[in-house]
Amino acid sequence: MSVAELEATARRRRAVTIGASIGRFLIIAATTYLGLLAVTFFIGRVIPIDPVLAVLGDRAPSNVVERVRREMGLDLPLIQQFYIYLKSALSGDFGTSVLTTNPVMTDIRRVFPATIELATLGTIIGSIMGIPLGVLAAVKRGSLIDQIVRIIGLVGYSVPIFWLGLLGLVLFYAQLQWVAYPGRIDIVFEYTFSPITGFYLLDAAWQGQWDVFWDLLRHIILPASLLGYFSLAYISRMTRSFMLNELSQEYIVAARAKGLSETRIIWGHALRNAAVPMVTVIALSYAGLLEGSVLTETVFSWPGIGLYITNSLQNADMNAVLGGTIVIGSVFIGINLLSDLLYRMLDPRTKDE
Amino acid sequence: MMMDKIALRSRLWLAGAAMSAVLVGAMPAFAVTPADTLVEGFAIDDIITMDPGEAFELSTAEVTGNTYDLLVRLDLADTSQVKGDLAESWTVSDDGLTYTFKLKPGMKFASGNPITADDVAWSFERAVKLDKSPAFILSQFGLTGDNVAEKAKAADETTFVFTVDKAYAPSFVLNCLSATVASVVDKKTVLEHVKPVTPSDDYKFDNDFGNDWLKTNSAGSGAYKLREWRANEAVVMERNDNYHGDKAKLARVIYRHMKESSGQRLALEAGDIDVARNLEPNDLEAVAKNTDLKTTSAPKGTVYYISLNQKNPNLAKPEVRQAFKYLVDYDAIGSTLIKGIGEIHQSFLPKGDLGAVDENPFKLDVAKAKELLEKAGLKDGFNVTMDVRNTQPVTGIAESIQQTVGQAGIKLEIIPGDGKQTLTKYRARNHDIYIGQWGQDYFDPNSNAQTFASNPDNSDEGKSKTLAWRNAWDVPELTKKTEAALLEKDSAKRADLYKELQKTILDEGPFVVIFQQTEVAGLRANLKDFKLGPSFDTNFVGQISKE
Numbered sequence: 001m002s003v004a005e006l007e008a009t010a011r012r013r014r015a016v017t018i019g020a021s022i023g024r025f026l027i028i029a030a031t032t033y034l035g036l037l038a039v040t041f042f043i044g045r046v047i048p049i050d051p052v053l054a055v056l057g058d059r060a061p062s063n064v065v066e067r068v069r070r071e072m073g074l075d076l077p078l079i080q081q082f083y084i085y086l087k088s089a090l091s092g093d094f095g096t097s098v099l100t101t102n103p104v105m106t107d108i109r110r111v112f113p114a115t116i117e118l119a120t121l122g123t124i125i126g127s128i129m130g131i132p133l134g135v136l137a138a139v140k141r142g143s144l145i146d147q148i149v150r151i152i153g154l155v156g157y158s159v160p161i162f163w164l165g166l167l168g169l170v171l172f173y174a175q176l177q178w179v180a181y182p183g184r185i186d187i188v189f190e191y192t193f194s195p196i197t198g199f200y201l202l203d204a205a206w207q208g209q210w211d212v213f214w215d216l217l218r219h220i221i222l223p224a225s226l227l228g229y230f231s232l233a234y235i236s237r238m239t240r241s242f243m244l245n246e247l248s249q250e251y252i253v254a255a256r257a258k259g260l261s262e263t264r265i266i267w268g269h270a271l272r273n274a275a276v277p278m279v280t281v282i283a284l285s286y287a288g289l290l291e292g293s294v295l296t297e298t299v300f301s302w303p304g305i306g307l308y309i310t311n312s313l314q315n316a317d318m319n320a321v322l323g324g325t326i327v328i329g330s331v332f333i334g335i336n337l338l339s340d341l342l343y344r345m346l347d348p349r350t351k352d353e
Numbered sequence: 354m355m356m357d358k359i360a361l362r363s364r365l366w367l368a369g370a371a372m373s374a375v376l377v378g379a380m381p382a383f384a385v386t387p388a389d390t391l392v393e394g395f396a397i398d399d400i401i402t403m404d405p406g407e408a409f410e411l412s413t414a415e416v417t418g419n420t421y422d423l424l425v426r427l428d429l430a431d432t433s434q435v436k437g438d439l440a441e442s443w444t445v446s447d448d449g450l451t452y453t454f455k456l457k458p459g460m461k462f463a464s465g466n467p468i469t470a471d472d473v474a475w476s477f478e479r480a481v482k483l484d485k486s487p488a489f490i491l492s493q494f495g496l497t498g499d500n501v502a503e504k505a506k507a508a509d510e511t512t513f514v515f516t517v518d519k520a521y522a523p524s525f526v527l528n529c530l531s532a533t534v535a536s537v538v539d540k541k542t543v544l545e546h547v548k549p550v551t552p553s554d555d556y557k558f559d560n561d562f563g564n565d566w567l568k569t570n571s572a573g574s575g576a577y578k579l580r581e582w583r584a585n586e587a588v589v590m591e592r593n594d595n596y597h598g599d600k601a602k603l604a605r606v607i608y609r610h611m612k613e614s615s616g617q618r619l620a621l622e623a624g625d626i627d628v629a630r631n632l633e634p635n636d637l638e639a640v641a642k643n644t645d646l647k648t649t650s651a652p653k654g655t656v657y658y659i660s661l662n663q664k665n666p667n668l669a670k671p672e673v674r675q676a677f678k679y680l681v682d683y684d685a686i687g688s689t690l691i692k693g694i695g696e697i698h699q700s701f702l703p704k705g706d707l708g709a710v711d712e713n714p715f716k717l718d719v720a721k722a723k724e725l726l727e728k729a730g731l732k733d734g735f736n737v738t739m740d741v742r743n744t745q746p747v748t749g750i751a752e753s754i755q756q757t758v759g760q761a762g763i764k765l766e767i768i769p770g771d772g773k774q775t776l777t778k779y780r781a782r783n784h785d786i787y788i789g790q791w792g793q794d795y796f797d798p799n800s801n802a803q804t805f806a807s808n809p810d811n812s813d814e815g816k817s818k819t820l821a822w823r824n825a826w827d828v829p830e831l832t833k834k835t836e837a838a839l840l841e842k843d844s845a846k847r848a849d850l851y852k853e854l855q856k857t858i859l860d861e862g863p864f865v866v867i868f869q870q871t872e873v874a875g876l877r878a879n880l881k882d883f884k885l886g887p888s889f890d891t892n893f894v895g896q897i898s899k900e
Contacts, residue, residue: 050777060486100584181625
């Protein structure tokens with residue numbers, strides 16, 4: 001074979017590999033979605049709760065109960081019900097929520113920004129504090145500081161967040177009155193403030209309504225700090241172990257031999273290298289906060305997607321539960337993909353050879 | 354290097370700013386709600402619609418009660434009577450079939466449209482034709498989609514004529530007309546918002562009578578109008594300046610959804626809400642002791658009971674049914690578990706109803722119960738299960754009962770479950786013992802009598818799934834008596850019939866009624882004239898003011 005032929009083969013192979021990996025990704029994503037839909041749907045149908053009860057309550061006469069059962073298609077075989085659901089779900093129609101009477105997608109568009117806002121602030125707090133703590137613990141390995149960081153991490157990771165939340169409320173709201181009552185915004189502002197994007201903090205800042213901004217901050221600071229603490233626990237542990245790994249590398253010895261300052265070595269070299277896997281850690285923890293802030297949202301009456309799904313679940317509002325699950329599933333898959341991309345961009349070794 | 358330093362400096366500055374923000378936030382600021390706004394903390398997650406023709410939920414009843422008017426309303430001074438609301442006067446024909454209502458003159462809806470007899474007729478028509486959950490309260494008088502326009506019609510601008518199919522007791526008819534489903538809606542406004550519907554076998558009409566729009570809007574004439582309902586977040590009402598009675602004192606009323614008693618108490622103490630509506634006994638006690646706060650209460654038409662499924666051969670024995678009534682520690686339950694939120698009450702009609710019996714003959718008496726069990730051939734007791742919703746106070750009551758029946762040798766196993774789950778099982782008659790509550794559908798003794806004392810068809814296919822049916826209690830005689838009480842024109846005689854029914858059920862029934870709910874509220878001390886009514890649709894807020 002000539003060199004040109006070899007190159008052509010390699011190009012073809014590369015094209016095949018890229019095509020295959022995209023194809024594989026699509027297949028995995030599609031199967032995940034389908035599995036997610038099927039599992040949630042069937043769980044929703046086999047739970048020993050009559051969905052008609054969720055719509056009508058206990059006092060409806062039996063003729064109305066029967067009629068609504070037919071209207072909801074619940075008299076059809078399960079497989080057929082699933083097929084009908086799948087068909088409309090694929091065309092973007094997730095049905096109507098029993099509880100709010102809105103289309104599920106309209107509800108989710110309204111509640112999701114609240115969750116994103118909270119999770120983003122939480123992740124920012126967690127990263128800003130968690131990374132330096134982790135670095136510090138790695139540099140002073142075995143010292144008192146290391147132990148303290150470890151305990152902070154352990155507590156944040158193992159104490160139930162709703163308990164910390166209630167404790168925080170009793171202390172900072174009921175006793176000290178530093179923060180505002182659970183909820184997102186004070187009723188006083190409910191009528192003077194009209195958000196545009198649904199991300200209230202941004203909206204208020206954009207419109208220059210600083211009193212609203214301040215009120216929003218008083219509402220968000222406690223739940224965001226708690227979520228931040230939760231992710232700090234994870235981020236600081238991971239930073240510590242990544243840093244330990246980097247600090248034992250030979251290039252660090254080389255840098256020291258070159259006479260670089262310790263600050264420069266730690267923050268400029270070791271951390272820069274540790275940053276690559278950190279992106280994945282932070283992204284995963286962010287995704288975790290997006291889907292996992294259910295308890296926090298409940299304790300703080302935060303009108304986000306976690307609270308929305310919890311309420312729907314408690315009321316056997318299955319359309320809303322299914323829709324919410326799909327959205328969170330998509331976000332999770334999306335963030336994974338995004339962190340993969342970032343990873344490639346930050347790490348020169350993963351760039352195309 | 355230079356860049357790094359600047360970056361570091363700006364980072365320090367940011368950290369400093371964040372620190373000072375925290376410190377400024379540290380200044381305690383006592384929260385106060387706006388002077389012209391009433392803010393209530395209320396568990397409103399049961400609301401699924403604001404359409405009075407469809408709504409059947411307790412929290413909704415309070416909102417529709419304040420945003421809509423009725424021909425007649427409960428007389429708050431004597432709840433066995435009604436008084437005119439939109440109706441100035443009414444007459445009943447001698448044959449007892451025709452009710453003629455004369456409307457007060459010059460009244461307007463919140464929209465400014467005049468209130469006419471035609472609006473009343475159309476309100477009845479849409480409720481019957483929509484045929485949602487509460488529609489039976491009207492259609493039980495022989496109304497169907499086909500004949501309603503004829504049976505409920507406007508004779509002229511201010512005269513509304515209602516024709517029923519039997520000579521019912523007038524008290525029964527009038528009580529039913531005081532139910533939310535008979536609310537008068539603004540026809541002209543609603544007609545602007547109707548949606549077309551494709552008729553089907555189940556629904557024969559080509560439009561939705563504004564149902565979709567009224568789910569989240571109001572078109573009434575009450576002291577307030579609905580501004581907004583956000584499910585699980587808030588209900589906001591604004592003063593109706595066209596109201597025909599005394600205008601509301603406060604410009605705005607906001608119900609904030611708060612699920613937990615402890616959260617409501619915190620917010621009430623901090624002044625973030627003016628009223629806390631779902632306080633449990635321990636929080637209620639704390640509120641009562643706080644000098645900045647006060648409490649109020651009113652008995653409601655809801656009774657809590659345990660019921661014994663007659664499909665279980667042991668529970669079907671009359672002596673066993675009796676024995677259970679002696680195996681509940683009413684005194685202990687009354688003085689602890691339901692302290693402040695309920696009162697011991699053993700008959701199925703709540704106090705306040707026409708003919709309600711207010712004697713409580715049973716006390717915890719283990720010896721007596723043992724004697725009865727022995728007579729039933731169950732000297733050594735038996736095993737039985739009870740389905741219990743995992744909320745208070747029912748969980749506590751179930752545990753108390755588990756302990757007291759144990760003293761007579763009955764081994765009771767508690768099966769905890771979510772509310773809708775236990776209810777699904779109950780409605781399918783798959784339980785042994787169920788503990789639950791029953792709130793009356795409309796303020797008339799027939800509402801509870803029908804469900805506790807009548808069971809027209811005890812087969813599994815029975816159409817009328819009354820509480821008697823759910824417990825497979827086959828009582829053709831009582832069913833007839835319940836129906837007869839509906840036709841007794843003389844109110845005093847009618848009351849006697851219900852007394853008899855209650856006595857029979859106290860003696861023989863599979864129901865052990867334990868207590869009647871008292872609704873409580875914790876208030877800021879500066880609130881004036883906050884009153885809870887005898888029913889959920891009479892919790893009026895128009896008279897409330899702040900000092």
